[in-house]
Amino acid sequence: MTDQDPLVRFAGVRKSYGTFEAVKGIDLDIGRGEFVAIMGPSGCGKTTTLRMLAGLEAPSAGDITLDGRVMNDVPAHERDTPLVWQSLALFPFLNVRENVEFGLKMRGVSKMDSHGRAMMWLERLGLKGFENRRIDQLSGGQRQRVALARSLVTEPQMLLLDEPLSALDAHLVIRMQGVLTRLQRELGITFVYVTHSQSEAFAMADRVVIMGQGEIAQIGKPKEIFRAPKTRFVAEFVGRNNILPGDKAGQEIVVAADRMQVSADQPDAAALPAEFLSEEFAGTSIICYFEGANGEELKAQVTEEELEALDPAPGQRFWLTWAPEASHVITV
Amino acid sequence: MKPSDLVFRVYLAAIFVFVFAPIVTSMIFSFNSDRFPTVPLGSFTTHWYQTAFSRPEVWTAFGNSLIIAVCAAALSTSLGFVTAYTDFRYGFRFKTAYLALALLPPTIPLVIMGLAMLAWLRQLGLSGTLTGIVIAHTVMGAPFAMAICRLRLQQMDSALEAAAWNLGASPWRAMRVVVIPFCLPALISAYCLTAAVSFDEFLVAWFVSGLNKTVPVMILEILQGNVDPQINAIGTVVFLTSMVLVIIAQLLILRKTAR
C-alpha cells in the first residue's frame, strides 16, 4: 500500500470482549479518495473494525489514526465519520428533510443554510419533492437514498457503510451499486464499505480487504484477490476455486473453476480423473461438480455448448486439466 | 359458529358483567332518587352530585388528590423512564438485583407499605403531609412507568441513538433530540397511568395522610359511617377520571406498536 499520507491508518488494532478477541491485530492504510471494501464471513470482525473507526467501540490495543490525528480517545460525536447503517437508522419522528439536516443541526449550521444544503442533496439523489414525507411512507430504495443524503450533507472526507444494501431486493442492489460508485467518483471522498457479499465488494471497490476470524487475510485489488488468493481461507471464500495438493510439501495449488477444462478422454498425464456428480445453473454458464480420485470435490465452469457436447451422466468418468499459467500456488 | 363458541361467548359476557357491574350500578344509582339502592329504580336526579359537590371538604379532597396525582405521576414517570433506559442500554453487574429493586413494590401488600411508609415518614417529619403521600405514590407507580417505557424502548432501533452520535450529537443531546422524542407516547402513557394509580390509591394515603385527606380516604371515612348515595356520585366521578386516564394511556402505547 502507498505510504504517502493515508487518510486512515490502523496500527496493531485489537478488540476483545472479555476473553473473546473480535479483532486480533490489524494493520491497514486507507487512502484518500479510495473505495475500500472490507469483506468477510459473519463474525470475522469487519463490523467491529468499522465501528472502531466511527468511535462506537474503543480499541483494546493499537492506534487508529484519522488524517494524522490519533483518534482512540475521541468520542463518536466528535468525529467526522458519518455511517450509513445496515438498518438505515432513520429517525421515524422526523420527516425526510429533517433527517437529512440532522448532522448540520448538530453542528449549529443556520436554519436557512441547512435547509438549502439538505434540499440540494435530496435533489442530487433524486428525492426532490419528498422532503416533507415521513419515513414510513418511503420505499426501501428511497430510504436508502435518504440515509445517504443524511450522511453526506456535512460533506465529510470519508463515508462509512455497514452492509447498507443487505435489506434490498436483488434488482435494487444492482441499481444502488451504480449509484454508490458514481457518487464516490463524483465526490472524490473515501468510502469504507463493509459487506459479506463478494459481488458488491468486487463490483464497487478499488481495493478489497478480506477479513477472517478477526484478522486481515489479504488486501488487494479485486482482480488480484480473485486470481491470486494468498491463503486457503481466501481461496475458499472468494470465487469458485479448486484447491489441490501441491508439488512440494506445505504447498497447495489453486485452480479457478472457470479455468478448469473438462474432457471425455485423457488429454495428458497430469490430468485428474473425476466422476461427474451434478451441475448447477449459474446464469451465463454452468458449474459442474465432480468427485476426484481422493473423494475431494472439484468444480469446473462450462458453457452451455460444452455441456451439451459432454452430455454428462452421474458417475461418468471425465478428465480435468488446466493450463500451467492458470494455477496459483499458496502456502499452507 | 360452533355451539361451544356460543357457550364461551356467554361466559365471557358474564365475566364482563361481573367485573363491570359494580361500576355500572354505582353510576346508575348515583342518578337515582331513592336513598337506598333497590330495584325498581326511582326517578332520575342529579341531587346527590349537587349535595356532594357543595361540601367544601369534597373539593379539598379532590384538590389534594389532583395535586398529589400530578406530582406523583411526574416523579413516577421520570423515575420509570430513567430505570427503563438503564435497563435498555446498559449491562452491568447485579443488574438482576437492580431490576428486582425497581419492580418489587407492587408485590408488597398495601397495608404493609402503608405502615412502613408511615413510620419512615414520621421519622423524616413528613407524615401527614401531601409530600409524604407523593413520595409513597411515586414508589408505587414507578414500576408501571418503567414497564411502559421499557416496552417502547424495545421498539426503538438500537442504532438510532448511535446514529445521532455518529452525526455529531453528544450523548446528552442525543437523549434530548432522539430518545425522548421517540419515547414521548410512552412517557405520556406512563404519566396518565401513574396518575390514575395515584388518584385511586387510598390505603397508603390513609396511613400517611392524617388530616390531609385525598378523595379515596374521604370515601373510606364516609363509608365507615353508613350508606350514603353521595358516595356513588363521588365514586362515579373518581371512576370516570381514572378510566379516562387509563384509556388514554393504553391508546397511546397501542397505536405506536402498530408502527
Added chain:
Amino acid sequence: MAKRFSAYPYVWRLPLLLWQGLFFVGPLLLMVAMSFWLVRNYRMTPDFVFDNWERMLGRGYFWDAYRVTFIRASIAASLASLIAFPASYALAFRVSETVRRWAIFFLIVPFFTSYLVRIYAWQVLLAETGPINSVIGFGGLGPFTMLNSGFGAMVGYMTLVLPLVIILQTFSLAAIDRNLIEAAWNLGARPRDTLFRVILPAAKVGLIIGAVFAFILSFGDFVSPFYLGGSRPPTLSILIIDTTKSGQQWPRAAVVAIMMIVTLFAAAFAAVGAAYRQRK
C-alpha cells in the same frame, strides 16, 4: 464509546438506587427494626427485644388470622384461576384477534381504577335489602345474607384479582405455538386430550404466575375482608390496621407485616419453582 470518563451512565443508574433505597428499602428496613422496639406507656423506644415477637406469635388470634388469610387467599387464587380459565381460553382460541385486544383493553381499566369504589358498590349490591336480593325476591327466593361472610370476601377478591388473572392467562395461552396444537390434532387427539396434554402443560408457567399474583394480592388485601367479609375473623391485613390504631402498637403490627412478607416470598418462590421444574 471512547474511553473518556463520563458521568452519563451514572446519571441514569443512580436515581433508582437513591429513590428506592431512601423510600422503599428504608421504610421496610425500619419496619423490621421496629419489630424489635419496646413499647411502654404507649410510646415506642428503639431497642432490641423480642417482646413483640413473643406477644404476637404467642397469641391465638394471630395464628387464627394467619390461617384465615392463608386459606382465603389460597381459595381466592384457585377460584380465580378456575373462573378465569374458560374466559382466557375463549379469548385465546375462540375469538378474533381484534376481540381479544379489546377485551384485554377493557380488562386493564378496572385493574387500575377504583377498587374501593367497586367494593363499596358491591356492599350495596349484596346487602340484604339491596338490588340483588330484590331481583331474587321477584323469583320468590331469599333474601340471602351475602355480606359479612366468607362469600362476601370472595366476591371482593374476585373483583380485585379476576381481570389480572384473565389477562395473564390469556397471554400465556395465546403464546402457545399453534403448531403444537395442530400436531396434537394431527396425531388424533380429541379436544379434551389436547387441553390436558398439550395446552395446560405448555401454558403451565403463565397459569401458575397468574395464580401466584392472585394469591399475593388476596393475601395482602384489606378492603374486601373488611367491607364485604365483616372482618370477623380478621385477616392479617385487618390485624395490622387494628394493631396500629390501638395505642401505638406499631412494633407488633410490624411483626405481623414481616410474617406476611415472609409467607408471600416463600409462596412465590415455591410456586415459581414448581412452575419451572422440568417434567421428567
